[in-house]
Amino acid sequence: MNSPTDTRPEDFSSRPRPKYGLGVDLIGAEEEALVLDVLRRRDLFRYYGSNPAQPPPMVARLEQEFRAFLGVEHALAVTSGTAALEVALAAAGVGPGDEVIVPAWSWISCLTAIVRVGARPVLAEIDDSLNLDPAEIDRLATPRTRAVLVIHFQGVAAEMDRIVAAAQPRGIVVIEDCAQSLGVRYRGRPVGAWGDLATFSFQHNKVATAGEGGMVVTRVSRYYERAVRLHDLGNYRAYHATLVPATEPAFAGGQYRMGELTGAVALAQLRKVEAMRAHCHRLQSRILAQIAGLPGLPVRRIPDPEGDFGYEIYLLATDPAQVPALKERLRARQVNVGPVTGTAPQYAYPQVRSGLAHTPAASPFRADQPWPAPGYRPEDFPRTEALAPRCLALPIGVLYTEADADWIATSVRAVHQELFG
Numbered sequence: 443m444n445s446p447t448d449t450r451p452e453d454f455s456s457r458p459r460p461k462y463g464l465g466v467d468l469i470g471a472e473e474e475a476l477v478l479d480v481l482r483r484r485d486l487f488r489y490y491g492s493n494p495a496q497p498p499p500m501v502a503r504l505e506q507e508f509r510a511f512l513g514v515e516h517a518l519a520v521t522s523g524t525a526a527l528e529v530a531l532a533a534a535g536v537g538p539g540d541e542v543i544v545p546a547w548s549w550i551s552c553l554t555a556i557v558r559v560g561a562r563p564v565l566a567e568i569d570d571s572l573n574l575d576p577a578e579i580d581r582l583a584t585p586r587t588r589a590v591l592v593i594h595f596q597g598v599a600a601e602m603d604r605i606v607a608a609a610q611p612r613g614i615v616v617i618e619d620c621a622q623s624l625g626v627r628y629r630g631r632p633v634g635a636w637g638d639l640a641t642f643s644f645q646h647n648k649v650a651t652a653g654e655g656g657m658v659v660t661r662v663s664r665y666y667e668r669a670v671r672l673h674d675l676g677n678y679r680a681y682h683a684t685l686v687p688a689t690e691p692a693f694a695g696g697q698y699r700m701g702e703l704t705g706a707v708a709l710a711q712l713r714k715v716e717a718m719r720a721h722c723h724r725l726q727s728r729i730l731a732q733i734a735g736l737p738g739l740p741v742r743r744i745p746d747p748e749g750d751f752g753y754e755i756y757l758l759a760t761d762p763a764q765v766p767a768l769k770e771r772l773r774a775r776q777v778n779v780g781p782v783t784g785t786a787p788q789y790a791y792p793q794v795r796s797g798l799a800h801t802p803a804a805s806p807f808r809a810d811q812p813w814p815a816p817g818y819r820p821e822d823f824p825r826t827e828a829l830a831p832r833c834l835a836l837p838i839g840v841l842y843t844e845a846d847a848d849w850i851a852t853s854v855r856a857v858h859q860e861l862f863g
């Protein structure tokens with residue numbers, strides 16, 4: 443052990459650093475079998491293929507199992523989580539003149555999707571759960587507020603009961619972005635089953651992955667039909683009509699259809715989500731039990747500790763100045779550190795600092811002079827600004843062992859002792 447005056451980290455380089463990953467680290471025989479099945483039938487397109495009597499099964503099966511997994515009526519596979527957000531917003535009728543409340547702290551897709559449908563993102567503060575502070579809905583709602591986009595940040599559910607209770611009386615549509623939280627529950631109900639619509643991603647570093655891919659789910663038949671039309675050029679094919687009869691006229695949509703190869707990988711991965719969650723949650727509980735109550739080093743608040751995924755612990759150092767040294771010393775002990783996704787405050791991304799859409803007339807910020815206007819500057823978010831530099835993320839992968847978990851806990855305690863003494 444170092445003496446109090448000698449704070450050089452010890453040499454731990456001989457301990458192997460655990461490999462971090464979620465679904466990607468479990469790709470194996472199940473994915474291979476389903477992909478081979480697609481290739482051998484030569485059915486790469488979801489709607490028709492080699493045998494007219496037997497439509498290609500993978501994407502349809504993925505949607506079916508996804509519905510059952512969440513207990514939600516409708517699911518539509520798309521090309522990415524970002525496409526899912528654009529489709530969900532547009533399916534709910536969000537467009538020019540509308541405002542969408544969205545937490546200031548999340549992935550950039552959440553903001554770009556709102557801008558892409560022509561609406562105005564209204565940024566909200568997060569709280570010590572690193573999710574949307576539900577009280578922000580009351581503060582920010584205006585007659586133009588059409589929707590709230592809730593992000594379940596890194597495997598921890600937002601407080602959906604309070605959010606729905608604040609949004610519903612005002613007629614605000616609740617859209618859940620579950621890209622980082624497939625398999626998470628809040629008060630016994632899966633995330634994605636609380637709101638009017640929800641979106642998921644199968645991008646490389648998400649819980650279940652197919653490299654790229656996404657899903658839109660909804661309880662509302664009309665939103666489902668509109669989402670189908672939006673993702674397929676305004677078409678509504680016979681397959682979807684067997685699930686929900688068409689009632690809407692055709693309108694111009696985009697093309698975000700998922701292919702069968704992607705569907706095959708995503709399907710095999712979906713079947714592994716429960717096991718992944720059980721593993722990560724168990725290891726996280728093991729670590730949290732050992733690092734609880736360290737002075738100056740609280741952890742992220744988890745509103746429902748039973749239901750969270752557990753693939754990333756967030757330490758929230760009360761003094762942000764300690765974070766760089768904490769990171770450096772944990773890395774020296776072969777502990778993986780750092781958020782797995784590139785999350786930042788929305789107002790810090792160059793896409794927001796420019797205030798631009800693909801053409802000036804399409805930007806919801808075009809009349810806001812000077813830019814950045816109030817509501818889009820760091821000083822408008824004192825609580826988010828105070829929290830962001832306090833964060834230190836400790837990922838927990840699906841290949842981590844109990845010994846890895848104990849080493850992480852031991853290391854956090856040791857480094858805390860060195861630095862906070």
Ligand SMILES: *Cc1c(COP(=O)(O)O)cnc(C)c1O
Binds near residue numbers: 549552
């Ligand atoms: C990854 C992610 C997305 C976008 O998903 P892609 O499939 O990469 O387009 C959207 N929202 C959140 C919160 C994400 O983490």
